[in-house]
Amino acid sequence: MKDKIISKLIKLEEKRQKEGVELIPSENYASSEVRRVLSSYFVNKYSEGYPKKRYYGGNENVDEVEIVAIERAKKLFNVPFANVQPYSGSPANLAVYLATCKPGDVVMGQALTAGGHLTHGHNVSATGIFFKTVQYTLKKDIDIYKKQDLFDYDEIRKLAKENKPKLIWVGATAYPLKFNYRKFAEIADEVGAFLAADISHVAGLIAGGAHPSPVPYAHIITTTTHKTLRGPRGAMIMVTEKGLKKDPELGDKINKAVFPGLQGGPHDNQTAAIAVALYEAMQSSFKKYAAQIVKNSQILSQVLIDGGLKLIGGGSENHLILADLTSMLGPGCGVFAQKALDLAGITLNKNTIPNEPASPFYPSGIRLGTPAMTTRGMKEKEMKFIGKKILEVLQIIKTYFEQQGKDFAFWNLSKEERKEFIKKFDKDIVKNSQLKKIKSEIKKVALKFPIP
Ligand code: DSN
Numbered sequence: 025m026k027d028k029i030i031s032k033l034i035k036l037e038e039k040r041q042k043e044g045v046e047l048i049p050s051e052n053y054a055s056s057e058v059r060r061v062l063s064s065y066f067v068n069k070y071s072e073g074y075p076k077k078r079y080y081g082g083n084e085n086v087d088e089v090e091i092v093a094i095e096r097a098k099k100l101f102n103v104p105f106a107n108v109q110p111y112s113g114s115p116a117n118l119a120v121y122l123a124t125c126k127p128g129d130v131v132m133g134q135a136l137t138a139g140g141h142l143t144h145g146h147n148v149s150a151t152g153i154f155f156k157t158v159q160y161t162l163k164k165d166i167d168i169y170k171k172q173d174l175f176d177y178d179e180i181r182k183l184a185k186e187n188k189p190k191l192i193w194v195g196a197t198a199y200p201l202k203f204n205y206r207k208f209a210e211i212a213d214e215v216g217a218f219l220a221a222d223i224s225h226v227a228g229l230i231a232g233g234a235h236p237s238p239v240p241y242a243h244i245i246t247t248t249t250h251k252t253l254r255g256p257r258g259a260m261i262m263v264t265e266k267g268l269k270k271d272p273e274l275g276d277k278i279n280k281a282v283f284p285g286l287q288g289g290p291h292d293n294q295t296a297a298i299a300v301a302l303y304e305a306m307q308s309s310f311k312k313y314a315a316q317i318v319k320n321s322q323i324l325s326q327v328l329i330d331g332g333l334k335l336i337g338g339g340s341e342n343h344l345i346l347a348d349l350t351s352m353l354g355p356g357c358g359v360f361a362q363k364a365l366d367l368a369g370i371t372l373n374k375n376t377i378p379n380e381p382a383s384p385f386y387p388s389g390i391r392l393g394t395p396a397m398t399t400r401g402m403k404e405k406e407m408k409f410i411g412k413k414i415l416e417v418l419q420i421i422k423t424y425f426e427q428q429g430k431d432f433a434f435w436n437l438s439k440e441e442r443k444e445f446i447k448k449f450d451k452d453i454v455k456n457s458q459l460k461k462i463k464s465e466i467k468k469v470a471l472k473f474p475i476p
Pocket of ligand 1: 113141
């Protein structure tokens with residue numbers, strides 16, 4: 025490659041990915057076929073419009089690609105309509121608003137701090153700026169570390185009846201348990217709202233039969249294609265039979281919202297890669313993959329619980345684990361775990377926990393998951409190893425905190441002191457010899473499980 029700068033960065037990223045353990049639950053490794061298709065000649069084409077109705081010529085192959093992708097999506101998820109053009113999850117969700125609501129209409133979704141997504145109506149998102157949003161949270165005054173449905177359906181119903189939303193979202197980015205789509209549908213039906221299920225996180229599990237499907241209950245389903253579904257970055261919007269019954273024009277409205285409502289030319293290379301990912305998800309091996317993701321998540325959860333960590337929902341029923349670090353490190357300390365684990369070659373993200381005692385800027389939890397490492401072939405033995413290493417890293421942070429004095433508590437520091445303390449932590453922790461040792465252990469194991 026002539027561009028030495030980018031070439032070097034690609035090599036460094038390849039090394040980082042190969043030598044590390046990837047636990048960000050929304051990430052995965054696309055197959056080499058999917059990656060190859062992304063750089064195919066389809067990258068060069070413009071094709072505004074839909075199959076057989078394009079604004080430019082030369083789309084005879086693109087048309088076939090898009091038709092194949094649509095048909096595979098419909099078959100895999102058992103729906104009568106699919107649009108495969110959204111550039112990614114956020115524009116897909118915005119298209120749903122455009123198709124079902126007018127600016128200023130009331131919409132309802134799960135609060136970001138309770139595990140929801142920005143595009144489900146958060147006030148900094150366009151969805152919260154152009155629409156009147158009502159946000160529901162999780163149950164309060166319960167033992168959130170016990171396995172139980174954490175949604176407060178009475179409260180959600182009350183909010184829906186009071187505010188009469190046009191659109192209700194179900195789906196999250198940080199919820200470790202299965203969704204009861206039926207209960208959300210009952211509420212949406214009672215107030216005449218569209219129910220949109222954002223299955224971005226669990227789409228691969230649904231496709232592989234390891235999570236219930238919202239198809240009988242929701243009117244609209246959105247999903248990214250690069251998380252558990254293991255495709256390229258991208259998204260799809262589907263309409264169910266129930267959705268078409270509520271509004272026979274819903275598919276057309278979704279199409280118009282995506283193009284020309286929000287987007288220009290679809291990324292045809294991405295559409296082709298989505299088609300390949302859907303083909304892969306239709307194979308019987310994908311069922312095994314989906315089941316193994318959940319199994320791995322449960323094993324990893326148990327190791328963390330046995331090591332003294334408190335997990336939201338008492339463990340995991342899907343691909344995702346949300347751990348509360350307050351009892352181990354105090355409130356606001358997710359950032360230290362993320363940083364130290366990064367140095368140890370384990371990637372995950374800091375995250376708010378339900379009833380967050382600190383703040384979204386300094387969340388008290390970490391979010392991790394198993395889709396990526398399951399793709400690399402890891403199973404029970406490796407999950408136990410990774411869980412043990414995570415606990416060791418957390419212990420290193422705990423010891424570091426103890427060295428700051430017996431009354432030290434990060435969350436008691438002033439705003440300025442917090443920033444200074446993080447800088448000091450960054451400088452000190454990078455020299456920690458135990459972390460360096462863990463990183464080499466992680467690398468040794470990671471290299472045994474190649475990236476596709
Ligand atoms: N960024 C995604 C996630 O990590 O869950 C959501 O958009």
